[in-house]
Amino acid sequence: MPMLNQLVRTLNYRDGRLCFGGVFVDELATKFQTPLYVYNFDLLMQNIRELKAGMGGRLHLIAYAVKANPNLALLEFMARQGLGADVVSGGELQLALKAGIPPERIVFSGVGKTKEEIELGVQSGILAFNIETKREIDRIEQAAIRLQKKVDVTFRINPDIDAKTHPKIATGLHTTKFGLLPDEVLQLSYKFKSNPHIRVSGISAHIGSQIFDTSPLLESARFIKQFVAKLRADGFAISRLDIGGGLGVAYHPDDVGKATSLQNYAQSIAAVFSDEPGLVIMEPGRSLVAESGLLVSRVLEVKQTPKKSFLIVDAGMNDLMRPSMYSSYHHIVSVDAREQSVRVEFDVVGPVCETGDILAERRSLPMLQECQYVAFLHAGAYGMSMASNYNSRPRPAEVAIFDQSLRLIRSRETFADLIKNQYSLT
Numbered sequence: 001m002p003m004l005n006q007l008v009r010t011l012n013y014r015d016g017r018l019c020f021g022g023v024f025v026d027e028l029a030t031k032f033q034t035p036l037y038v039y040n041f042d043l044l045m046q047n048i049r050e051l052k053a054g055m056g057g058r059l060h061l062i063a064y065a066v067k068a069n070p071n072l073a074l075l076e077f078m079a080r081q082g083l084g085a086d087v088v089s090g091g092e093l094q095l096a097l098k099a100g101i102p103p104e105r106i107v108f109s110g111v112g113k114t115k116e117e118i119e120l121g122v123q124s125g126i127l128a129f130n131i132e133t134k135r136e137i138d139r140i141e142q143a144a145i146r147l148q149k150k151v152d153v154t155f156r157i158n159p160d161i162d163a164k165t166h167p168k169i170a171t172g173l174h175t176t177k178f179g180l181l182p183d184e185v186l187q188l189s190y191k192f193k194s195n196p197h198i199r200v201s202g203i204s205a206h207i208g209s210q211i212f213d214t215s216p217l218l219e220s221a222r223f224i225k226q227f228v229a230k231l232r233a234d235g236f237a238i239s240r241l242d243i244g245g246g247l248g249v250a251y252h253p254d255d256v257g258k259a260t261s262l263q264n265y266a267q268s269i270a271a272v273f274s275d276e277p278g279l280v281i282m283e284p285g286r287s288l289v290a291e292s293g294l295l296v297s298r299v300l301e302v303k304q305t306p307k308k309s310f311l312i313v314d315a316g317m318n319d320l321m322r323p324s325m326y327s328s329y330h331h332i333v334s335v336d337a338r339e340q341s342v343r344v345e346f347d348v349v350g351p352v353c354e355t356g357d358i359l360a361e362r363r364s365l366p367m368l369q370e371c372q373y374v375a376f377l378h379a380g381a382y383g384m385s386m387a388s389n390y391n392s393r394p395r396p397a398e399v400a401i402f403d404q405s406l407r408l409i410r411s412r413e414t415f416a417d418l419i420k421n422q423y424s425l426t
């Protein structure tokens with residue numbers, strides 16, 4: 001079993017109390033209540049530095065994938081580090097802009113952009129639209145005509161590369177809805193070659209998420225490079241090569257040491273593009289923010305049935321959806337490690353009225369008592385961003401540890417929040 005701080009840096013026990021980024025987690029839970037998302041921005045900063053260091057002097061843009069964690073303060077932090085954003089909706093675009101991310105560092109991906117979203121992107125002057133369907137470019141052209149602009153477009157190519165990840169987060173195969181086929185990209189490129197409102201100037205790919213073995217990611221990067229060479233030979237001025245995100249993180253203790261570090265990954269990417277004059281764009285989400293987040297939850301009850309021991313906690317599938325959606329593993333630790341001698345195999349479940357509200361199955365944990373706390377590790381990515389109000393549960397608060405001080409960056413929702421957009425019949 002690796003040490004805790006090998007699984008999540010800056011996480012350790014001090015005098016038997018869980019400590020994250022120098023702050024006692026039990027104090028956070030008492031002060032802000034639970035369920036509670038806690039992010040260590042100093043750790044985030046470390047990840048950003050590693051990624052930049054790996055890219056060395058190569059011209060690049062880190063367009064953080066906002067979907068991983070769209071908290072406004074977190075986005076402001078990204079903006080201060082000079083990062084751009086990869087957005088997939090009008091809401092994410094507005095958040096990125098509000099956080100101070102300059103439009104010329106924003107790319108807009110996603111299947112199914114609406115007319116309004118496209119107009120917002122054109123009007124804001126974003127760096128590029130990553131086009132995913134044949135019709136989308138027509139809508140962009142119409143918006144560009146209406147707004148009298150010339151718009152940069154990137155074609156998101158689907159390279160048919162198996163990312164060897166969970167099928168629900170694999171996006172680079174021809175069986176998925178994402179991107180355009182290589183032939184379609186060629187046809188559209190020629191169709192819009194001399195268009196006064198569209199500039200065909202980039203190629204992108206994103207083959208999936210939580211990719212542990214980086215060889216498919218590098219294969220996809222080489223695919224983009226070759227495709228761009230072909231387009232350039234045909235007279236297209238391609239200035240952006242966008243490799244997407246996808247790098248996996250070690251959620252499971254058995255995977256510690258197996259995940260490629262951000263720095264090593266960036267170095268391999270920089271090597272693929274060593275002779276490339278254009279801008280290399282990366283869209284990392286999970287690999288930047290997962291490790292820097294914890295979800296802290298309180299034990300409500302221990303329930304024994306003839307067949308199982310359930311640890312019922314106050315965080316449910318609505319707060320952390322990944323385990324029930326993808327059977328994902330999140331390591332769970334007790335916040336108080338002083339009484340750890342008796343261990344029990346628990347199914348850790350939330351209060352949501354769904355049999356599938358299971359956060360962990362057959363997990364060996366200390367014999368916890370009511371009102372004690374547990375922490376779910378690597379909850380910084382696709383945690384709060386996927387949270388919902390299912391079962392009319394207010395979503396958790398979010399707190400940032402920043403320079404060893406604490407900032408409440410989102411307050412816990414209240415009953416008033418739950419009903420604020422609803423109208424009574426009376």
Ligand SMILES: Cc1ncc(COP(=O)(O)O)c(C=O)c1O
Pocket residue numbers: 065067068086109110206208209210244245246247283284285286287
């Ligand atoms: C287009 C695009 N870019 C980037 C990402 C971020 O991926 P990850 O969080 O795995 O780095 C995603 C996530 O699925 C995506 O769809």
